[in-house]
Amino acid sequence: MLDTLLPILIFAALALAAVGAVRRIRLWRQGRPSPVPVLRGLATVPRRYLVDLHHVVARDKVMSNTHVATAGGFVAAMGLAIVVHGLGLAEGVLGWLLLAVSATMFAGSLFVARRRRDPPARLSKGPWMRLPKSLMAFSLGIFVVTLPAVGVLPADAGGWLVALVLAGVVAWGLAELVFGMTWGGPMKHAFAGALHLAFHRRPERFSTKKGSGGNRSTGLKALDLEDDQAPLGVETPSDFTWNQLLGFDACVQCGRCEAVCPAFAAGQPLNPKKLIQDMVVGMAGGSDAHYAGSPYPSPERGDQPVGEHQGSPHGPIVAPASTKDGKALVDAETLWSCTTCRACVEECPMMIEHVDAIVDMRRHLTLEEGATPGKGAEVIDNLIATDNPGGFDPGGRLNWAADLELPLMADVERAEVLLWLGDGVFDMRNQRTLRALVKVLRAAGVDFAVLGNEERDSGDVARRLGDEATFQSLARRNIATLSQYRFDCIVTCDPHSFHVLKNEYGAFYPEGQESGYPVWHHSTFINQLIEAGRLRLAPGQAARVTYHDPCYLGRYNGEYEAPRAVLQALGVELVEMQRSGYRSRCCGGGGGAPVTDIPGKQRIPDMRMGDVRETQAEQVVVGCPQCTAMFEGVVPSAGDEEVAVKDIAEMVAAALDTTPEAAPAPRDASTAQATEEVMS
Amino acid sequence: MQPESAMTPGLEVTVLVSVGRHPLTGRARRADQDARGVELARSFADAQVRLLHAGMRDESSEAALRGYLGMGFTELSLLEQPQGADVLPALAEALDATSPHLVITGERAERGEGSGLLPYLLAERLGWPLVSGLAAVESVEDGVATLLQALPRGQRRRLKVRLPAIVTVDDAAPAPRQSAYGPARRGAFEATAGPVSVDDEWAAWHVQPARQRPKRLKIVKAASARDRFKAAAAKAEGGSGQVLTDVTPTQGAEAILTLLREEDVLR
Ligand code: SF4
Ligand code: SF4
Numbered sequence: 032m033l034d035t036l037l038p039i040l041i042f043a044a045l046a047l048a049a050v051g052a053v054r055r056i057r058l059w060r061q062g063r064p065s066p067v068p069v070l071r072g073l074a075t076v077p078r079r080y081l082v083d084l085h086h087v088v089a090r091d092k093v094m095s096n097t098h099v100a101t102a103g104g105f106v107a108a109m110g111l112a113i114v115v116h117g118l119g120l121a122e123g124v125l126g127w128l129l130l131a132v133s134a135t136m137f138a139g140s141l142f143v144a145r146r147r148r149d150p151p152a153r154l155s156k157g158p159w160m161r162l163p164k165s166l167m168a169f170s171l172g173i174f175v176v177t178l179p180a181v182g183v184l185p186a187d188a189g190g191w192l193v194a195l196v197l198a199g200v201v202a203w204g205l206a207e208l209v210f211g212m213t214w215g216g217p218m219k220h221a222f223a224g225a226l227h228l229a230f231h232r233r234p235e236r237f238s239t240k241k242g243s244g245g246n247r248s249t250g251l252k253a254l255d256l257e258d259d260q261a262p263l264g265v266e267t268p269s270d271f272t273w274n275q276l277l278g279f280d281a282c283v284q285c286g287r288c289e290a291v292c293p294a295f296a297a298g299q300p301l302n303p304k305k306l307i308q309d310m311v312v313g314m315a316g317g318s319d320a321h322y323a324g325s326p327y328p329s330p331e332r333g334d335q336p337v338g339e340h341q342g343s344p345h346g347p348i349v350a351p352a353s354t355k356d357g358k359a360l361v362d363a364e365t366l367w368s369c370t371t372c373r374a375c376v377e378e379c380p381m382m383i384e385h386v387d388a389i390v391d392m393r394r395h396l397t398l399e400e401g402a403t404p405g406k407g408a409e410v411i412d413n414l415i416a417t418d419n420p421g422g423f424d425p426g427g428r429l430n431w432a433a434d435l436e437l438p439l440m441a442d443v444e445r446a447e448v449l450l451w452l453g454d455g456v457f458d459m460r461n462q463r464t465l466r467a468l469v470k471v472l473r474a475a476g477v478d479f480a481v482l483g484n485e486e487r488d489s490g491d492v493a494r495r496l497g498d499e500a501t502f503q504s505l506a507r508r509n510i511a512t513l514s515q516y517r518f519d520c521i522v523t524c525d526p527h528s529f530h531v532l533k534n535e536y537g538a539f540y541p542e543g544q545e546s547g548y549p550v551w552h553h554s555t556f557i558n559q560l561i562e563a564g565r566l567r568l569a570p571g572q573a574a575r576v577t578y579h580d581p582c583y584l585g586r587y588n589g590e591y592e593a594p595r596a597v598l599q600a601l602g603v604e605l606v607e608m609q610r611s612g613y614r615s616r617c618c619g620g621g622g623g624a625p626v627t628d629i630p631g632k633q634r635i636p637d638m639r640m641g642d643v644r645e646t647q648a649e650q651v652v653v654g655c656p657q658c659t660a661m662f663e664g665v666v667p668s669a670g671d672e673e674v675a676v677k678d679i680a681e682m683v684a685a686a687l688d689t690t691p692e693a694a695p696a697p698r699d700a701s702t703a704q705a706t707e708e709v710m711s
Numbered sequence: 712m713q714p715e716s717a718m719t720p721g722l723e724v725t726v727l728v729s730v731g732r733h734p735l736t737g738r739a740r741r742a743d744q745d746a747r748g749v750e751l752a753r754s755f756a757d758a759q760v761r762l763l764h765a766g767m768r769d770e771s772s773e774a775a776l777r778g779y780l781g782m783g784f785t786e787l788s789l790l791e792q793p794q795g796a797d798v799l800p801a802l803a804e805a806l807d808a809t810s811p812h813l814v815i816t817g818e819r820a821e822r823g824e825g826s827g828l829l830p831y832l833l834a835e836r837l838g839w840p841l842v843s844g845l846a847a848v849e850s851v852e853d854g855v856a857t858l859l860q861a862l863p864r865g866q867r868r869r870l871k872v873r874l875p876a877i878v879t880v881d882d883a884a885p886a887p888r889q890s891a892y893g894p895a896r897r898g899a900f901e902a903t904a905g906p907v908s909v910d911d912e913w914a915a916w917h918v919q920p921a922r923q924r925p926k927r928l929k930i931v932k933a934a935s936a937r938d939r940f941k942a943a944a945a946k947a948e949g950g951s952g953q954v955l956t957d958v959t960p961t962q963g964a965e966a967i968l969t970l971l972r973e974e975d976v977l978r
Binding site for chain 1: 735738740889891892893
């Protein structure tokens with residue numbers, strides 16, 4: 032009886048899965064076109080899964096082994112079950128193999144069940160809670176029905192009742208695991224995830240056989256502004272490209288992104304996992320009532336209840352301002368809470384690109400609705416009128432350095448290093464960092480020059496606020512300025528400028544030209560100077576410090592080593608925060624978040640300063656003007672020691688060995704004097 | 712945004728918009744006061760709002776005018792005028808022809824003569840009433856508008872005005888909304904040629920950047936923080952003024968002249 036039932040069940044499940052797949056693919060195809068190499072993409076799946084995806088999953092050893100056993104076991108068991116039970120070819124080793132893999136899968140599903148017993152808050156509940164049972168049903172069912180096939184049990188063991196029960200168990204497993212995959216059950220992640228790996232919008236993120244392949248692709252994609260009639264940004268779910276929609280559908284609701292999101296922890300109305308799920312809801316049409324994970328926090332109500340929001344593929348994601356108190360799929364505050372720290376993207380095992388999606392939607396709000404919140408509109412207007420976000424006189428960019436006699440590119444036309452100062456020139460705190468950096472460069476005898484008043488804001492804030500037009504205008508004008516001069520590299524103490532110059536300007540060079548020069552963060556450059564023996568440091572600063580990795584230096588550009596090497600050369604004692612390196616927690620200063628200023632229960636910099644205090648360090652070393660400003664804005668609570676915030680350049684400048692025989696001869700008297708003042 | 716108020720449906724409003732000039736960089740932009748005027752007009756429910764600009768059309772002025780389109784308009788009427796022309800006749804004729812109920816404009820332009828006289832000359836020419844320093848339009852019923860005029864230090868005066876009328880706005884009016892890039896660049900200019908009257912006098916003028924005038928220092932002798940706060944919050948320059956009532960125009964003019972001499976404005 033099973034002999035007739037099983038092939039019917041298996042092939043029915045496969046047929047239903049095929050129908051579901053077509054329907055699911057139709058949902059994705061509602062998105063905008065985005066050409067991909069189909070066959071080559073599909074061919075990369077095993078490698079991208081086994082190497083790149085596993086690299087992320089393996090950060091949680093138990094889960095990674097569980098997944099290998101369960102998923103590997105399932106794929107093998109399903110393949111073999113088709114052959115053994117579907118086609119009835121149980122001869123020889125095949126049946127035994129099937130027994131082995133279904134047993135492995137069963138073992139894996141026990142671990143899945145164990146994790147689901149007392150699941151952490153970041154995991155979604157709902158249908159996900161039945162998944163371990165379904166996995167067991169499938170593996171156990173297949174195991175038992177295979178026993179007669181290999182001859183361990185007689186074919187008619189147990190009679191028709193047992194056979195019927197077994198068939199029911201197998202049917203349940205097949206329903207969840209095979210056609211549930213394409214009909215929107217928890218196993219959807221496997222189907223969508225595999226295709227998402229194949230057709231990922233950022234293929235550069237993945238390793239290749241030839242080697243690392245960079246594994247980093249963090250620059251935002253340019254928005255095409257050529258067609259002046261086209262609506263800009265993403266207004267409705269169908270305005271995403273189809274492979275972005277596919278990516279959202281791949282989410283396994285593991286909540287790793289939620290666990291690391293600083294905005295979520297601060298009680299701002301953002302949860303990256305919920306956001307991705309909302310996009311899935313929008314793509315399919317409906318309300319978010321079935322979402323079974325942590326909701327968006329709400330400063331007033333604690334949590335935003337689910338079921339209040341709904342969307343459709345061609346309906347707006349954010350309710351337009353004209354519909355008063357209107358709710359659509361997502362509230363605008365959710366999108367504006369993000370600091371673009373990329374912690375979520377770094378942790379996501381499904382390689383989903385949250386930041387791209389958020390910026391795409393912000394582009395619509397800013398460019399089409401004119402709805403940048405808080406001081407956002409003012410900052411953008413300033414950038415348009417004065418080329419800096421503070422609205423300062425662009426002719427005063429070098430006022431802070433009136434006594435330093437910095438060589439201007441306009442005069443010298445070529446230099447070893449172009450020192451990109453950034454908008455910190457208008458900020459008194461950052462001016463101290465810049466003076467320190469100049470002192471260090473002079474001590475090492477570096478031939479550098481600055482653009483002075485020819486420099487403009489890099490466009491970073493404008494772009495993260497969604498104003499691609501202003502970003503592109505700033506980028507093009509900066510590029511035109513840069514192309515007038517000859518230099519070997521650009522050095523900057525602002526990781527945001529660093530990222531934009533290094534990773535985002537490339538797309539805006541006029542045809543036939545390219546950037547063709549390296550860009551270094553000052554920590555990297557100073558480390559090079561130390562390694563080359565160009566800096567003499569007086570060791571013995573007996574300080575206990577901790578180092579905060581800026582998001583735009585670390586996760587965006589992978590530079591974790593150089594600042595630590597510099598600190599080591601200084602001889603200070605470095606204590607790491609619990610969340611450091613690629614897991615560093617954002618200071619709250621990125622993505623225009625301080626400008627849009629969405630309220631939460633607490634402030635992100637306060638939380639990060641709490642991390643700093645845990646280490647009992649006397650100083651926190653930073654490498655970013657934003658981080659400096661955010662940390663110095665933290666008011667210590669009563670009884671807490673004040674923790675000094677120092678830029679790495681200031682640390683190095685203070686440690687310079689200025690004894691006469693050690694110092695390279697200053698080039699002229701004014702230089703020596705200028706550097707004196709930086710000491711204080 | 713303004714609270715929606717009782718409005719006669721189909722109220723026709725024309726906002727006169729000019730090309731502004733950023734005070735630090737001199738870049739062309741939407742003029743701040745005019746943009747406030749547009750914002751005011753946008754707050755009327757069911758009004759038909761038309762943007763009108765008279766002036767030269769070139770790349771930079773077009774970019775600046777698009778700033779108004781980005782506040783949610785699909786078109787802007789443009790009376791093309793050569794550089795240095797007196798736009799008064801063209802505007803008067805255009806307003807006469809379209810006869811809107813309400814004309815809103817900024818107090819003074821950010822470039823050109825910037826005397827702030829245009830609204831008054833226009834009102835004189837059209838024979839319409841003019842209200843300056845508008846903070847809000849409360850309602851329009853049966854051809855009469857109830858307006859809220861801004862006075863110094865946050866005071867408001869309620870006025871009733873028979874339409875058609877010209878109103879001007881200054882910094883007391885609500886701040887303009889953000890100009891969105893997409894609608895701004897999709898918006899269209901509907902250009903018409905108006906009568907041109909060349910301003911010979913203006914052409915002969917010599918224009919140079921203003922020198923910053925010395926500021927009278929406010930010397931505060933305060934012993935406590937409370938005194939300092941009171942001094943900072945006190946009315947500016949109270950006490951030394953004089954109120955002239957029932958004087959002849961000549962007497963009034965003489966009083967003004969004397970003051971200007973005292974202040975070294977005239978020597
Ligand atoms: S980028 Fe950072 S702030 Fe934004 S959603 Fe991801 S984790 Fe949260
Ligand atoms: S978006 Fe990625 S990290 Fe977040 S829940 Fe989904 S799969 Fe997990």
